[in-house]
């Protein structure tokens with residue numbers, strides 16, 4: 001399963017050069033060319049799936065295993081202070097390439113390019129109940 005104009009499928013097929021740091025039967029991992037931090041890595045299934053809703057569970061399990069392996073490898077080799085694992089679904093959430101993927105984003109205490117400190121307000125009990133009703137309906 002692949003899509004002709006998908007840049008990640010082209011990377012899988014080695015039609016587009018990339019800095020591949022790991023590859024197995026199911027997945028491929030390469031350095032992001034627009035890194036947020038040193039060692040920012042993209043991990044993708046070799047098969048094309050648009051998002052988390054359509055990837056089969058067995059492929060999802062394989063990619064999570066690869067992410068676990070790579071997280072430790074990158075952390076050991078590159079010595080950053082921590083990392084975020086990010087996975088976006090649909091354009092509204094910032095998914096740019098429509099081929100399911102994870103980001104492993106190295107972080108350091110002194111970095112300033114990526115912030116998860118988003119202003120948040122406590123929800124009312126009523127609001128949460130309304131949302132629960134919709135989800136459970």
Ligand SMILES: [Zn+2]
Nearest residue numbers: 006009048099
């Ligand atoms: Zn693709």
